[in-house]
Amino acid sequence: EPEVTQTPSHQVTQMGQEVILRCVPISNHLYFYWYRQILGQKVEFLVSFYNNEISEKSEIFDDQFSVERPDGSNFTLKIRSTKLEDSAMYFCASSGTGGSNQPQHFGDGTRLSIL
Amino acid sequence: RKEVEQDPGPFNVPEGATVAFNCTYSNSASQSFFWYRQDCRKEPKLLMSVYSSGNEDGRFTAQLNRASQYISLLIRDSKLSDSATYLCVVNIAGGGADGLTFGKGTHLIIQP
Numbered sequence: 001e002p003e004v005t006q007t008p009s010h011q012v013t014q015m016g017q018e019v020i021l022r023c024v025p026i027s028n029h030l031y032f033y034w035y036r037q038i039l040g041q042k043v044e045f046l047v048s049f050y051n052n053e054i055s056e057k058s059e060i061f062d063d064q065f066s067v068e069r070p071d072g073s074n075f076t077l078k079i080r081s082t083k084l085e086d087s088a089m090y091f092c093a094s095s096g097t098g099g100s101n102q103p104q105h106f107g108d109g110t111r112l113s114i115l
Numbered sequence: 116r117k118e119v120e121q122d123p124g125p126f127n128v129p130e131g132a133t134v135a136f137n138c139t140y141s142n143s144a145s146q147s148f149f150w151y152r153q154d155c156r157k158e159p160k161l162l163m164s165v166y167s168s169g170n171e172d173g174r175f176t177a178q179l180n181r182a183s184q185y186i187s188l189l190i191r192d193s194k195l196s197d198s199a200t201y202l203c204v205v206n207i208a209g210g211g212a213d214g215l216t217f218g219k220g221t222h223l224i225i226q227p
Contacts, residue, residue, distance in 0.1 A: 031212060043159060043202070045214030055212030091158055101147045101166075101206075104215060106158040 002026045004107035006092050012113045013082055021077045021110045023092030032075045033093040033104060034067065036060070043091065049075065079112075087114045118142060119218035121203050126223045132193050136221045138186045138203030147206035148179055150188050152199040153220060159202055162188075190223075198225045 005024045013019050025032050034046040048055040049067055064080045075094075079086055089111050093104040121138045128134045140148075148165035163170065165177040165186055176189040186203055200220040206213055 033214060035214075042219040043153075043215075043217040045216070048212045048214055050212050056214055058214060089156070101164055103149055103161045103164060105161065108158045111156075 004092055004094055004105055006090075006107035006110050008110060009108070010111045010113070012115065015084055015114050016081050019079050019082055019112065021079075021090050021092075021112070023075045023077075023107055024073050025075055025092065025094030026096075026105060027073070029094035029096050029105075031055075031095045031102075031104075032067075032069070033095075034077045035091045035093065035106075036088040037091065037109075038088045046077070082112075082114045084114050087112060118207075118216050119203050119205050121201075121218040121221045123219055124222040126221065127226060128193055128223065129226050130193060130195060133189065133191050134193055134223065135190075136188045136201055136203075136223075138188075138218055140184050140186070140203075140205045140216075142205070142207050143181075143184060145184075145205045145207045146210075148177075148186050149204040149206075149215075150175075150177060150186075151202040151204055151217075153202055154199050159204075159217075162201070193223075193225050195225050195227060198223055 007022045032049045037043045047057045047061045066078045068076050089109045091109045092107045095102045095104045150162040151159040152162050153159045163172050165179045169178045174191045178187045200222045202220045203218040205216045
């Protein structure tokens with residue numbers, strides 16, 4: 001069964017440094033997403049991406065965040081100057097045609113630890 | 116204002132029992148509804164979509180009540196492997212580009 005893959009599985013970074021989280025969505029999917037989950041809290045939407053541009057973003061997705069699809073397979077989330085509160089699990093997801101009731105399929109996440 | 120509310124549990128249930136979870140959502144315009152399960156420190160995995168007429172997938176039955184803004188999940192003949200956190204998830208606008216809104220989840224523990 002096709003799956004969303006994410007690298008690295010765990011990233012440890014000093015506060016203030018830049019990090020790039022990588023995702024390979026399911027190959028025929030058109031919509032891509034990033035979510036985060038702070039330990040013990042609910043999963044929160046960050047951003048959606050379609051047709052090479054951001055479709056929707058939450059209030060969490062401020063100027064320190066950016067997304068990119070640098071080639072035909074990868075989808076990246078960059079955090080420019082990390083803060084302690086960016087420590088969380090980051091999940092990438094993708095969905096197919098984008099019609100109503102299309103479920104999103106999640107990768108197994110990158111655990112980001114900011115020191 | 117909480118958009119998707121769930122009883123956090125934990126629900127401690129003996130193996131073989133039937134268990135039901137409920138969820139309420141605040142935005143009456145919400146379009147699409149799902150149940151995901153999440154194992155400890157793992158990704159959310161789609162369990163089932165929830166349709167207006169209700170739907171069943173094996174031991175799992177989901178119901179939607181739009182008038183009461185209420186979603187339910189019923190698990191029959193529960194197995195040890197059903198132990199997980201069950202996430203009620205809503206797509207408020209219903210479009211492919213829209214982010215999902217998650218509840219905090221209901222923690223289920225199936226006891227042998």
